[in-house]
Amino acid sequence: MNTLEVRNLKKYFKTPRGMLHAVDNVSFTIQEGKTLGVVGESGCGKSTLGRTVIRLLEKTDGEIFFEGQNVSDAKGKKLKALRGNTQMIFQDPFSSLNPRMTVSQTIAEPMRIYKRGGRKEIVERVRELMETVGLSQRFQDSYPHELDGGRRQRIGVARALALNPKLIVCDEPVSALDVSIQAQIINLMQNLQEQRNLAYIFITHDLSVVRHISDEILVMYLGVEAERCPAKELFKNPAHPYTRALLSAIPRVNIHKKTERVILEGEITSPIDPPDACRFAARCQYALDICRRREPALTEIGENHFAACHRVGEAL
Ligand code: SF4
Numbered sequence: 545m546n547t548l549e550v551r552n553l554k555k556y557f558k559t560p561r562g563m564l565h566a567v568d569n570v571s572f573t574i575q576e577g578k579t580l581g582v583v584g585e586s587g588c589g590k591s592t593l594g595r596t597v598i599r600l601l602e603k604t605d606g607e608i609f610f611e612g613q614n615v616s617d618a619k620g621k622k623l624k625a626l627r628g629n630t631q632m633i634f635q636d637p638f639s640s641l642n643p644r645m646t647v648s649q650t651i652a653e654p655m656r657i658y659k660r661g662g663r664k665e666i667v668e669r670v671r672e673l674m675e676t677v678g679l680s681q682r683f684q685d686s687y688p689h690e691l692d693g694g695r696r697q698r699i700g701v702a703r704a705l706a707l708n709p710k711l712i713v714c715d716e717p718v719s720a721l722d723v724s725i726q727a728q729i730i731n732l733m734q735n736l737q738e739q740r741n742l743a744y745i746f747i748t749h750d751l752s753v754v755r756h757i758s759d760e761i762l763v764m765y766l767g768v769e770a771e772r773c774p775a776k777e778l779f780k781n782p783a784h785p786y787t788r789a790l791l792s793a794i795p796r797v798n799i800h801k802k803t804e805r806v807i808l809e810g811e812i813t814s815p816i817d818p819p820d821a822c823r824f825a826a827r828c829q830y831a832l833d834i835c836r837r838r839e840p841a842l843t844e845i846g847e848n849h850f851a852a853c854h855r856v857g858e859a860l
Contacts, residue, residue: 546612547711547743548574548597553606555589555596562817566592568767569606569842572760576710577737579744581754581775583790584764587815590747593764594713597745598630599623611710628658631704635716637696641688647674647699648684654706673702677732694725701732711743718753730757752794755779760848763787766815766823769842773849783851785828785860822854830860 555567566589574580582590595601597608599615608616615626634640641650651670655661661669674681677698688696697717704712714733718726734757736742748754754761758775763786771784782788789806810827813819822828822835834854842852 545576546573547576547578547610548745549609550597551607551609553593553596553608554604555592555601556604559816564816565767565818566815567596568818570762570764570767570769572762572772574711574743574745574760576743577741578759579737579746579754579757581758581761582745582747582764583749583751583754583761584770585749587766588764589767589815590764591715594632594715594745594747598632598711598713599626600632624658628654628707629709630711630713631707631709633697633700633704633712633714633717636720637693637700638688638720641696641699643688646685646687647679647691650688650699651702651706654703658707660707669706673705676705676736677702692725693721694728697721697725697729698732701729701736705736705740708740709742711745713745713747715747716749717746719748719750726753733757751790763790766813766818768823768839769850769852770824771849771851772842773846773851777846777849781846781849783845783849783856784824784853785830785855786824787851822852830855 551571553567553570557564557566570593572580582593584590592601596603603616607614610626610629615622618626648670651673652666655666655669671681679695679698679702683691683695718729721729737744746754746757755775760773761775761778762769763771763784765786770786771778778787779791782791789808792804792806808827813823813826820839821837822840825831825835828835832854840852840854842850843856845851845856
C-alpha cells in the first residue's frame with residue numbers, strides 16, 4: 545500500500561525580489577516500509593519538500609495523499625491525525641530538543657499532547673521507547689546538554705516514534721554526527737523500519753549516506769526533480785549530468801579504480817522567478833542552446849527511471 549503519494553507539489557515563497565520557487569512540480573510515491581532518499585545541495589528545496597509533504601508548511605499547489613486519502617487541505621481533526629501519523633527527525637539534535645526538558649519529558653511530550661494514555665502508561669511507554677532506541681534508563685532525568693550527539697539523536701528518534709507514526713521525514717539526521725555514530729543511527733533506523741514497517745523520507749546532501757538505506761532516490765536541483773529511480777539503478781546508470789557530478793564526489797574505497805571527479809563550475813541560477821530553461825544549464829558542461837531556452841520535462845527513460853535532461857540517451 546502507498547503510505548504517501550505526492551502529485552505536482554509546489555511550494556513558493558514571496559520575496560521582495562519575486563517568487564522563490566523552492567519546490568516546483570515534484571511528484572513521488574512511497575510504499576509502506578520503504579525509503580525515499582532525497583538528495584541535493586543545500587538550498588535545492590529538499591527540506592522544504594519534507595516539511596511541505598507533512599503539512600508543516602502550506603503548499604502553493606499540488607496534491608498530497610496519505611494512505612490513499614487526499615490530505616492536501618486537511619484541517620482540524622484530520623490534520624491532527626495526519627500530524628500524529630507523520631513525524632520528523634531533525635538534523636541538529638541539540639537545537640531540536642528543548643534544553644529545559646529531561647529525556648523522559650521530551651519523549652513523553654507528544655503522548656501528553658495527543659492524550660495517549662494516563663500518567664502511568666506514558667511512563668511505561670517512555671521506558672519502552674528508550675529501550676527500543678538503545679538509551680539506558682539511567683539517562684531518564686538527564687538534560688540534552690549532558691549527553692553526546694549520538695544519544696541526543698536517539699532521543700529525537702524515540703520522540704518521533706512516540707505516537708507510532710507511519711511515515712518519518714528524516715532531515716539530515718546524521719550530518720551533525722561523527723562517522724562511527726552515523727552508522728549506529730542508520731542501523732537503528734533500518735531496524736526500526738523493519739520492525740514497524742515505517743516509511744521514511746531520508747533527506748541528505750550526501751549520496752553515499754542514502755545508498756544503503758534507500759529503495760528509491762530523488763535527486764533535486766534548485767527545486768525541481770533532476771532524476772528519480774530505484775537506488776541501485778541510480779548508482780549503476782545515472783542519467784542526469786548533475787547526478788553524475790554528485791556520484792563522482794563520493795570517496796572510493798578501491799584506490800585502484802580511478803574515477804574522474806566532476807567539478808561544477810559556473811553561477812547557480814537564481815530560484816527567484818526562474819526562466820523557462822534547464823536550471824542546471826549554467827553549470828552543465830553538456831549544455832546546448834535548447835537547454836537555455838526550454839525547461840526539460842521529466843521523462844521516463846527506463847522502468848521507473850525518470851530524468852529531466854534534453855540530452856538523456858546521448859552518450860555524454
Ligand atoms: Fe545539461 Fe542541458 Fe541536460 Fe540541463 S538539459 S542537464 S543543461 S544537458
